[in-house]
Amino acid sequence: MPEIDTDAFLRDLHELRAIGRFRTGVHRPTYSPQDMESRRWLMRRLEACGLAPAIDGVGNVLGRHPGPGPHLLVGSHIESQNEAGWLDGALGVVAGIALARGGLPVDVAAFADEEGHFDIGFLGSRSAIGEVGEAEIDASRNRTDGTLLREALAQAGLAGLERMRLEEGRYRGFLEMHIEQGTRLEAAGQRLGIVTGIVAxxxxxxxxxxxxxxxxxxxxxxxxxxxxxxxxxxxxxxxxxxxxxxxxxxxxxxxxxxxxxxxxxxxxxxxxxxxxxxxxxxxxxxxxxxxxxxxxxxxxxxxxxxxxxxxxxNTPALCDPGLMGALSAAAEALCPGGWQAMPSGAGHDAQNVAKMMPAAMLFVPSIGGISHHWAEDTKEEDLVLGLRVLADAAERALA
Amino acid sequence: MPEIDTDAFLRDLHELRAIGRFRTGVHRPTYSPQDMESRRWLMRRLEACGLAPAIDGVGNVLGRHPGPGPHLLVGSHIESQNEAGWLDGALGVVAGIALARGGLPVDVAAFADEEGHFDIGFLGSRSAIGEVGEAEIDASRNRTDGTLLREALAQAGLAGLERMRLEEGRYRGFLEMHIEQGTRLEAAGQRLGIVTGIVAxxxxxxxxxxxxxxxxxxxxxxxxxxxxxxxxxxxxxxxxxxxxxxxxxxxxxxxxxxxxxxxxxxxxxxxxxxxxxxxxxxxxxxxxxxxxxxxxxxxxxxxxxxxxxxxxxNTPALCDPGLMGALSAAAEALCPGGWQAMPSGAGHDAQNVAKMMPAAMLFVPSIGGISHHWAEDTKEEDLVLGLRVLADAAERALA
The missing domain is CATH 3.30.70.360 (Alpha-Beta Plaits)
Known part of the structure; x- marks a missing residue:
């Protein structure tokens, strides 16, 4: 099992939480000053862990591992819904940083606008797999205030940057750790969910x-x-x-x-x-x-x-049986009987990345099921357990 | 019967329609630049008809007849709902101008914000009868954008002006001509409505x-x-x-x-x-x-x-039997059998003025009943007939 610094992981989570803080949650709508500050923070962190960070023309941030493969891709998103929780998305990205810091050969991705502030929907992950054309970007607007996406990109300093494409053949698969955003785990008294598929x-x-x-x-x-x-x-x-x-x-x-x-x-x-x-x-x-x-x-x-x-x-996405097996084995090793397989009721970037490579997701419980609200939270011990299981599963998948 | 210049009346209506024009209607929300322009236009018109115009601290415009009494008060409001009709309110004020131009001893009033853009409700007419305190004005906000009423008044150049009170004992009563804002007259094939009361x-x-x-x-x-x-x-x-x-x-x-x-x-x-x-x-x-x-x-x-x-x-307002009699007699003289008595489903400034003096209202038909929409309209012959009946009734009431 890799050496994972869980203290540094929690420290990173709380540092990111301070950017755009709203009560106990965060307010980081896509391309807001707070969102862009969090992307710059992420790039500094990725660099400090030995990855080569880059930001693209829609704000996707990717930290590339410099060593030889096989590689895994790990990540999620870091913008938030309005006045929403500190872990939604951020958890999966910061978990990626922790795996990289632990020496695992992973690239870390933060896909832009998973939360759909712009009407294009999953802009970042869809762009990264080559599904978004320039015309679609031209036509897209902010759902709340009607700002053109092009204008928002220009204001955020992203105009003119190339859009990255995930490299074919580079990855064994994609792992996304995320909060459950429901009460199923809590109600069952379990601490981990291995996602079987993502709803359409x-x-x-x-x-x-x-x-x-x-x-x-x-x-x-x-x-x-x-x-x-x-x-x-x-x-x-x-x-x-x-x-x-x-x-x-x-x-x-x-x-x-x-x-x-x-x-x-x-x-x-x-x-x-x-x-x-x-x-x-x-x-x-x-x-x-x-x-x-x-x-x-x-x-x-x-x-x-x-x-x-x-x-x-969109179409429902089924998770990869191999990666699900790695997650299940890791969960059973670290928390015997404390996990279950379950579908994801929420959409996630993994459903898009799954069109290009094997993908799987790990859920940790949401206290009271609260989500898309600043009161969203997860027990610290569940965050740490989830990270350990993710790291263990990554090692199994890379073996 | 007084000499009423119906051409000048129609010309005035169309001049006022051009201020804040929106399609075939107008957009003159209270204290907007368009609204303030229309108030200045009104003051010039009142002066040209021999009245002494003044504007007060909430934008009420009153043109005082300089001669001896008895007097009538005639009027309505001139701001509009958003993107709404050209006659709602404006008709009653421009009819007042026409009566003054015809030499009748009338004061003409345009009460501010009858349309309730600010949450105080009937600000102008309630202020003019002494019902509005300064604290109520301090607390009031625009219903759409939340702007404080105080700020809106300052921006409109009204801060510091005194608020007028209608003079006790000066008037025989108040007459308000208005579009019906419904289809009852049209459905009955009638051209005039004598209002019996105003709904609460x-x-x-x-x-x-x-x-x-x-x-x-x-x-x-x-x-x-x-x-x-x-x-x-x-x-x-x-x-x-x-x-x-x-x-x-x-x-x-x-x-x-x-x-x-x-x-x-x-x-x-x-x-x-x-x-x-x-x-x-x-x-x-x-x-x-x-x-x-x-x-x-x-x-x-x-x-x-x-x-x-x-x-x-609020409380329902009943119209004054004497003024209703004058209106009915005039209607029967000028359009025998073509009028009916009816309640008003909409609130009007008359319901507030009625607390201080006898008040009555005259309705003309709305084409298709359309109201609070830019397509609102009334046949020109009905506008002219309504004006003649109003003038005749005013003369009867003053006799």
Whole structure:
């Protein structure tokens, strides 16, 4: 088993936590000054561990091991959701630093904008496997404030830099350590999760067209209230989906926007951000068919017309059996009976990297399952155990 | 009957329409540069008609007739909702100019922020009757961007000006001409509405507290989704209210805000702007009791807690029988059988002025009932007929 300095690992985590600190979490949206500071911090750390760091045209940071192979790629992302947790993403990158410091032949990657502040989705890892064209970058905007991605890149000092591609044939595989972002491990009293696959996310914008009108002058009978149609449609989804979903399916309405959004104006337009997740394509297809049927039914009944615009749709990713075997063996060696195999309900960069090389993920528990919130946390002993298992698994995979 | 220059009246309306033009409507939010330009335009017009114009510390514009009484007060407001119609408010003020130009002994008022861009509500007319204290102004903010009212007043050059009070005993009454903002006149094939009373508006903020979490890692069973509780509560209101409302009651959800509003985050907080309107207090009380019962029921069933915060609550205003008689007589003289008595579903400055003097309102039809939208419009012949009836009624009231 390699010599892993767990104190240095925890020190690194807390140093990174101080960049963009928000309460006990962090606020490091992609390409913000805090995010860029964290990328520069990462490059200094990678260099100190003997890797050759580089940043690319979308902010991907890669530290290359200078020695001969075989190599593993280890990493995740370091930007955060708004006012979110300190470990989401950061853990996988800092674990990579710790493995490199311990002398393992690993490259360490921090893929940009895993959190999807820009509407392109998984920009960094998709770019690194050659899936993102320049036109897609030209068209992309910040989901919150509408800033063009190109402008954000220029402001961050990244304009004109080349975009890196992961080198074919260089790696035995990719390992991503991450917090669970759920309560399954905690509820089962277990400390480690070996990820079997990563759910696909299918995402739509539901747009409802009504008639904007005065809330006093327009009788209830005359109204074409887009907000009310949205409420009825979402209530119908809430009733129908439990009957068609799979055991671990999720569906989420993240945003409802009524236009113009004033207290005395009947909304003339409503927009809903809606997504479903599952590891099984047939289940996803069943949920989509139900959604489309409910929208058709709504359009027959209501005076406002709902339309479905697809925002994104990816495929579930299955983890590599060899790497999963290495992780399981390491987990069983260091924490017998304290681990389980499980799917990942959240999307991760590993699902993209998996298109190019074997990939696997290791989960550590999230206290109370809290995630995408500044209160997110994991017990220190679980962080340390997870790192040790990752290092042991890396050594097994490289053997 | 007084000599009324209807061409000059239409010319004034179109000149005012050009200030802050948005498509065929206008965008003149309170204290915006466009709004202030329109107030300066109004003062020049008032002066040209022989009135003495003044602007006060909240932007109220009053043109005083220099001659002896008896006087009438005529007016409305000239700021607009965002990207809204050209006649809402403007019509009543420009009609006042036309009456003054015709030699009638009227003062003309444009009350500030009838549209409620600031959360104080009916700032101008409530200030003019002495209902607004300095502390209320200190605390008030723009509903859209949060700007402090004090800052907006300073930026508009109004800081330090005195606030005017309508002079006790000066007026026989107040007349406000306005577009209907509904389809009742159009549907009945009538050209004039004599308003019997103005609905009260009771307005609440419904706040729902859940738990912000990752949309992938948190199972459906574990979630405390504030947005979903909001949807279920609004669907319950949609079902229950038709059974407790009055014949002309309205209820409106103008805004739903899910926090943080990202596609992959379960909303930890939802905020709903909800209002009810009716002319009868017992009906309003019944709707409020139902709302409170539905919230209690929601809190028993759901894992997210809803609370009700009162935003505003006013009393219905009844129009003055004497002024209504003058309007009815004028309408019957100029358009026999072409008018009807009706309540106003929208709030108007007249409801505040009515606390100090007799008040009445005259409605002209809105094409298609469209209001608070740039496509709002009224036939030119209806605008002209309305003006003639207003002038005739003013003469009768002054006789």
């Amino acid at each position: 996310i299918w995402q739509w914008r539901i747009v409802i067209a009504g008639a904007q009108d005065h809330a006093g002058g327009t009788t209830m009978a005359e109204r074409r209230d887009a907000g009310l149609t949205a409420v009825r449609l979402l209530a119908a989804i809430d009733e129908a989906f439990p009957r068609v979903c799979g055991e671990r399916s999720t569906w989420t309405t993240g945003r409802i926007t009524l236009d113009p959004g004033a207290p005395s104006i009947i909304p003339g337009r409503a927009e809903i951000l809606f997504q479903v997740r599952d590891v099984a394509v047939p289940v996803l297809e069943r949920m989509e068919a139900t959604l489309r049927a409910l929208i058709r039914e709504s359009n027959r009944r209501e005076r406002c017309t709902a339309t479905l615009e697809e925002m994104s749709r | 508006i009771w307005q609440w903020r419904i706040v729902i507290a859940g738990a912000q979490d990752h949309a992938g890692g948190t199972t459906m069973a574990e979630r405390r989704d504030a947005g979903l509780t909001a949807v279920r509560l609004l669907a319950a209101i949609d079902e229950a209210f038709p059974r407790v409302c009055g014949e002309r009651s309205t209820w409106t959800t103008g805004r739903i805000t899910l926090d943080p509003g990202a596609p992959s985050i379960i909303p930890g907080r939802a905020e709903i702007l909800f209002q009810v309107r009716d002319v009868a207090v017992p009906v309003l009380e019944r709707m409020e009791a139902t709302l409170r019962a539905l919230i209690r029921e929601s809190n028993r069933r759901e894992r997210c807690t809803a609370t009700l915060e009162e935003m505003s609550r």
